Amino acid sequence: MNNYERKNNSPKNFAIGIDIGTMNGRVSVFRDGKVEIIPHGTDLRAIPCCVAFTDTNEHIGNDAKKLAETNPENVIFNVKRFIGREFHETSVQNDIKRVPFHVKDDKNGRPQIQVAVNGKMKGYYPEKLSSMVFDQMKKRAGTHLNCSVKDAVITVPAYFTDFQRQATKNAATSAGLNVLRIINEPTAAAIAYGLDIKDKRTILFFDLGAGAFDASIITCDNGTIEVKATVGDSHYGSxxxxxxxxxxxxxxxxxxxxxxxxxxxxxxxxxxxxxxxxxxxxxxxxxxxxxxxxxxxxxxxxxxxxxxxxxxxxxxLFQKPKKQLRALLVDAEMKSADIDEIVTIGCGSLPKIDDLIKEVFTGISINKPINHEELVVCGAAIQAAVLSGVEVDGFKKVSDILNFTLGVKSPGSRFIRLIERKTRIPVQVAMKFHPEVDYQPFLTITVLEEHGVPQKVLGDINYALIPQTPRVVPRVEVIFEVDADGVLVVSLRDVITRVLTSVSTRFKDHSVIEEEGQAAEPVQ
Ligand SMILES: Nc1ncnc2c1ncn2[C@@H]1O[C@H](COP(=O)(O)OP(=O)(O)O)[C@@H](O)[C@H]1O
Ligand SMILES: [Mg+2]
Missing domain, CATH: 3.90.640.10 (ATPase, substrate binding domain, subdomain 4)
Structure with a gap:
C-alpha cells in the first residue's frame, strides 16, 4: 500500500506538481513512495509551453510547436516572459521585437497577444494562453492517473513579482486547478535534491532557465529546507x-x-x-x-x-550573474567557504557557467544532476503530496523568504517599508494611518513593491472615512500579509468602526478571457 492510500482511502484526488517553463513545462506526481514524471504523448517527459491557432482549431504543446515552421505568427511561445508584466516595461518591449507574433497594449497597460483567426484579429492575454497550457497538463495528468486531477503545486522563478505570481495563479485557477501553493523554482529543486541528505548541507542552486535566472543559497538539514538568500534577474535567461x-x-x-x-x-x-x-x-x-x-x-x-x-x-552574457553571486553571499551573510556544494540547473550546465561560478566560489564542487531539468517539478510533486496529507519519507519542512520589499507611499511621497525583502514567509505586518488633514473624506494608500527606483505601484486603495475625524486620530490600520505563495494580501481595519475590509491589488481581478477583435490587420 502506498503512502497516499494509507492516509486517504480513495485514490481519486492525486495532487500534482507543475513546472510551467518559458520553453518547456513538466508535470509530476508523488505515487507509491516516489516521484513520477507524467508523460505527454508517447514518452515525452516535457510539454512545449506553446499554443497555436489555426482557423479551425487551437493546438497546445507539441502539436502547436510543430506549426511554428509553417505558421510562425500564430504560434505563441514565451508567454512566461509576458505574464504579470506591463506593456511599457523594457523587458516586454525587447521581447516584442524578438517574437514572430504581434503583441499590443490593451489600452489598460497590459500586453495582449494578437492572433489572426478566420480573417479576424483576436487578442489573448498571457494568462489565457498559460491557462490553456495548464488545462492540457491537467488533462494529461488525469488520463495518466485515471482520476480527476484538481490540486496542484505550481513553481515560479524566485524573482517573480507579486503581479507575476498572481497572474500565474489566476491562469491555473481558470484552468480548473486548485492551487495548493506557489513555490519558488530553486526551492522546489532543493526539496527534491535535499530529500536524501541526512546531514546538514548548505547548497547554492544556480538555475539559468530560458527566461529567468535565479540563484538561492539553501540549507538542507535532515528534511528541513531553509532558503537563506536569493538573487535573480527575470530579464536574463538562456x-x-x-x-x-x-x-x-x-x-x-x-x-x-x-x-x-x-x-x-x-x-x-x-x-x-x-x-x-x-x-x-x-x-x-x-x-x-x-x-x-x-x-x-x-x-x-x-x-x-x-x-x-x-x-x-x-x-x-556569461559575465552577468557574477555581481549577483557576490551579492548573494553578502545577503546570506556567508563566505564562499560556507557553501558545501553547488547544483546547476537548465543552462547552468554550460562549461563557461562553471568558470564563472568558480571565480566567486573557489574550490566548491559543482554538481550537474542528470535529471537537472526535472528537479524543479519533482520538488513540486513532493510539496503537493505533503500539502494533501501524504507522508513523504525524509520530508519535514520548507521555509522560504520574500524577495522584494513591500511598503506604502507616505503623504510626502516617501517609501515606507512595511515588509523587508528576506523576511521569512508567511508574514503579517500592520501600520496605523492618520488622515492628512482634519475631516478628510478619503484616505488614499498606495501599495508599493521595490525592485529599483521608483518602486512599482501594486495598487491604490481609496478608503472612505465615515465618520470623518481630526487628523490627530489614527484612523485606519493597514495590514499587509504575505502568504506562503509569496503573494501580498492587503486589508484595512477602521480604527473607529472596527470594520475589516480586504482589498485586492490590481492584477488579482484580471480576467483571462480573450477579447474579440476587429478585422484582421495585415500580418507582416
Ligand atoms: N544541457 C543543457 N545545456 C544547455 N542548456 C540547457 C540544457 N538543458 C536545458 N537547457 C536550457 O535550459 C532552459 C530551461 O528553460 P525553462 O525551464 O523552459 O525556462 P524557465 O525555467 O526560464 O521558465 C532552456 O533555455 C534550455 O535550452
Ligand atoms: Mg525551468
Whole structure:
C-alpha cells in the first residue's frame, strides 16, 4: 500500500506538481513512495509551453510547436516572459521585437497577444494562453492517473513579482486547478535534491532557465529546507544566448549566400530551434553541427558552431550573474567557504557557467544532476503530496523568504517599508494611518513593491472615512500579509468602526478571457 492510500482511502484526488517553463513545462506526481514524471504523448517527459491557432482549431504543446515552421505568427511561445508584466516595461518591449507574433497594449497597460483567426484579429492575454497550457497538463495528468486531477503545486522563478505570481495563479485557477501553493523554482529543486541528505548541507542552486535566472543559497538539514538568500534577474535567461546564436547564423548566412533572412519569420523560427539544440550540444561537446534544408529561398544552411565561438559571442552574457553571486553571499551573510556544494540547473550546465561560478566560489564542487531539468517539478510533486496529507519519507519542512520589499507611499511621497525583502514567509505586518488633514473624506494608500527606483505601484486603495475625524486620530490600520505563495494580501481595519475590509491589488481581478477583435490587420 502506498503512502497516499494509507492516509486517504480513495485514490481519486492525486495532487500534482507543475513546472510551467518559458520553453518547456513538466508535470509530476508523488505515487507509491516516489516521484513520477507524467508523460505527454508517447514518452515525452516535457510539454512545449506553446499554443497555436489555426482557423479551425487551437493546438497546445507539441502539436502547436510543430506549426511554428509553417505558421510562425500564430504560434505563441514565451508567454512566461509576458505574464504579470506591463506593456511599457523594457523587458516586454525587447521581447516584442524578438517574437514572430504581434503583441499590443490593451489600452489598460497590459500586453495582449494578437492572433489572426478566420480573417479576424483576436487578442489573448498571457494568462489565457498559460491557462490553456495548464488545462492540457491537467488533462494529461488525469488520463495518466485515471482520476480527476484538481490540486496542484505550481513553481515560479524566485524573482517573480507579486503581479507575476498572481497572474500565474489566476491562469491555473481558470484552468480548473486548485492551487495548493506557489513555490519558488530553486526551492522546489532543493526539496527534491535535499530529500536524501541526512546531514546538514548548505547548497547554492544556480538555475539559468530560458527566461529567468535565479540563484538561492539553501540549507538542507535532515528534511528541513531553509532558503537563506536569493538573487535573480527575470530579464536574463538562456534564451538570450539562443538569440545571440540566431543573430550569428543570420549574419553568417548573409555573408555566405548574400541573402538576408532576418525578416522571414519561418526561417527565423527554424534557426531558433537549431540554435537551442546547438547550445545543448555545446554543454557536452566542443563543436555543434547545424544542417537545415531549404532554410531560405531553397538555400540550405550547413555550418557548425564551436564552443569557443559560442563563448565569444555571448561573452558579456556569461559575465552577468557574477555581481549577483557576490551579492548573494553578502545577503546570506556567508563566505564562499560556507557553501558545501553547488547544483546547476537548465543552462547552468554550460562549461563557461562553471568558470564563472568558480571565480566567486573557489574550490566548491559543482554538481550537474542528470535529471537537472526535472528537479524543479519533482520538488513540486513532493510539496503537493505533503500539502494533501501524504507522508513523504525524509520530508519535514520548507521555509522560504520574500524577495522584494513591500511598503506604502507616505503623504510626502516617501517609501515606507512595511515588509523587508528576506523576511521569512508567511508574514503579517500592520501600520496605523492618520488622515492628512482634519475631516478628510478619503484616505488614499498606495501599495508599493521595490525592485529599483521608483518602486512599482501594486495598487491604490481609496478608503472612505465615515465618520470623518481630526487628523490627530489614527484612523485606519493597514495590514499587509504575505502568504506562503509569496503573494501580498492587503486589508484595512477602521480604527473607529472596527470594520475589516480586504482589498485586492490590481492584477488579482484580471480576467483571462480573450477579447474579440476587429478585422484582421495585415500580418507582416
Ligand atoms: N544541457 C543543457 N545545456 C544547455 N542548456 C540547457 C540544457 N538543458 C536545458 N537547457 C536550457 O535550459 C532552459 C530551461 O528553460 P525553462 O525551464 O523552459 O525556462 P524557465 O525555467 O526560464 O521558465 C532552456 O533555455 C534550455 O535550452
Ligand atoms: Mg525551468
Amino acid at each position: 534564451e538570450d544566448f539562443d538569440n545571440r546564436i540566431v543573430n550569428h547564423f543570420v549574419n553568417e548566412f548573409e555573408n555566405t549566400h548574400e541573402k538576408d533572412l532576418a525578416s522571414n519569420p519561418r526561417a527565423l523560427s527554424r534557426l531558433r530551434v537549431a540554435a537551442e539544440l546547438a547550445k545543448h550540444t555545446l554543454s557536452s561537446e566542443t563543436v555543434a553541427d547545424v544542417n537545415i534544408e531549404s532554410l531560405f529561398e531553397d538555400t540550405d544552411f550547413n555550418t557548425s558552431l564551436s564552443r569557443d565561438q559560442f563563448e565569444l559571442i555571448c561573452a558579456d
